Amino acid sequence: MAAPASAQDDDAGGDEPTEAARGFLFILVEAEDGGRDEKQPVAEVEITVRSADGEEIGSATTDDEGRWEVPVPGPGRYEAEIDTDSLPEDVELRDDDKQVQPFGLRPGQARTVQFPLGDDPRNVRSTFDEAISLAVAGVNFGLIIAVTAIGLSLIFGTTGLTNFSHGELVAFGSLTAYFLNQTLGIHLVPAALGAMVIGGAFAGSLDLGLWRPLRRRHTGLIAMMVISIGVGLLLRYLYLYQFGGRTRPYGDYAIQDRLDFGRLTITPRDIASILISLGVLIAVGLMLQRTKIGKAMRAVSDNPDLAASSGIDVERVILFVWVAGGALAALGGVLLGLAEQVSWQGGFRLLLLMFAGVTLGGLGTAYGALVGSFIIGLFVQMSTLWISPEIKTVPALVVLILILLVRPQGILGRAERIG
């Protein structure tokens, strides 16, 4: 399983009011039945704790269970050093940089300081295999972003509004599906369809109840953006209020065995998710190209006044865009919940990547949104080959800034004056 982090909080030690550093030394041994690796404690190893200015506080030797603890005089910054000479001969520190580990203590905190020993079980897989599995996850993630970003881009195209609450439509979908699936006990597939219908209706009612009246009043676009932020904040914390802060899985397809195709292993869930996204994206493309409403949408995006004067009911087209965008966002939310569990703020996190994708592809262009989002999703997942997953969105944001510097109209956008 996952190797221990180098230093992690441990506030569980409630009965000990004093500050201390402690830890658990072990090596991972492969279990004989091929299951989870077992932790084998390492005894008789000396660990010294010093204050930040180098003064020795105390030292401890690990007991038979591999545990050690050094009490310290108070909160502050300390460092712990493991005496590598006292390690058994066949055991080595995994990372030589981790021989001395600085850490801080808050009042009353007892902190676990880990010295990972032996080989990292995660490194057993080769970088190539890692890259393949990340690429699969990236394709899936990129398609999810693309499905959700179409709505964002079309709403921008038809109304000019950059909707900062679009992420909340995504979260609405994943939470509605969670409610239908886990609370009402409906299977996930009909629950996802239900979430799309309800999500579309919700987005449509937002247009009818809020955005259309604002357009009638000729509210400026900047004011509308600020309003969308307010609506987003309200909805996001309503979700937190109702759903709570934990992330939770759906009841179906949560645990699956990976199918093996040589070096590529993939869960049926991911295959289904990728196929659904692709099918939906192709359907949207056909709708935009072939159907009357699709042509009307493109006409309104191009020039609303001209569209209106040629007999297109602009408000009806905009309402359709909101409903379709909301339903697609809901579907994306369900797929996102399937890929990384349901969370109240999953939508907001995705919003920033949608922005990066839409800008990369070209703000307001439907196909640009697809291409840009796909690239961003793939890039975000692949970047974890080199950087820690917790900051994987940061490179995407760097791409966002770079693309604005070099080609602000995006990959597929037309070069025109946009400022």
Added chain:
Amino acid sequence: MDWGGIFENTLRAAIAKDAIVFALAAIGLNVHFGYTGLLNFGQAGFVALGAYGTAITVDYYGQSLWLGVLATIASAVVFALLLGVPTLRLRTDYLAIVTIAASEGLRLLLRSVTLGDFTGGSTGLSGFAGDFYSINPLPGGRYGFGPFRYSSDTWWMLTVGWTLVLLATLLVWALMRSPWGRVLKSIREDENAARSLGKNVYYYKMQSLVLGGVIGALGGFVNAVATRSVQPDNYGTAITFFAYTALILGGTARIWGPVVGAMLFWVVISFTEGVLREAIGNEVIPSSFMSTTQVGQVRFMLVGLGLALLMIFRPQGIFGDRRELALDAR
């Protein structure tokens, strides 16, 4: 219901640390949004840099607090340039997108294990504020009047904080009645008109972004020394929109708008939370309907609702002048 306690807390909130921090953040936003028409959705990033600039300089590099303040200002300037260079020639929604993304990216970086040695990861840093309180010239002990009874250190922090607010307000007042300020306002009203008069709109916008960002960063500095710690999750994107709400509440493009707005904002928040907590404690509101942790979430919902409603029905705020607001500006 302990109404006396609620009212005392509410009164205290009007001058407390949070009012100072958000007054400074909102004064900065006023320069961006109110006077120049720039839609900066990443003020939280400037506030975070203000706090961490000081904390890292003192805690990690062991330098003096004054160097920390300089680092705070310098990092805000660099951040503003980083955000402004790619976006200020473009339509204003690009600035909004990039700033909200950058402020969230910055928070993720600050709480990451990768930079944990500098930033303390998700725990943050503490123990850098000693220098600030060691130069406290006020007499020791606990004193005050009415509900405003604080320790000497808290009075010192409040004095420095409100002095900064006053200085920033004075600076903005002086700048906005200068020719430079009139150019900013003309950019807000009609960018092309300003350009046709030979003004370099891009540079003026950049200067505005830098100035407002530095003022916001000073808010972060006050927050850091007042709480004597910095934690990355205190600088989420919601901070930006708290500041927007405070600004619009008080009145955009008004000298005292952000200050009055921030005080009023915290009075309202403190009062509603006080009432809710008391009501839950006395089981007026059943705990099955709302728990005390959920009260904190109600704050965010109220701010979101308030921001949207203010923007719809009274975008000029309480003291604002509708004519001063060309929100249609690009």
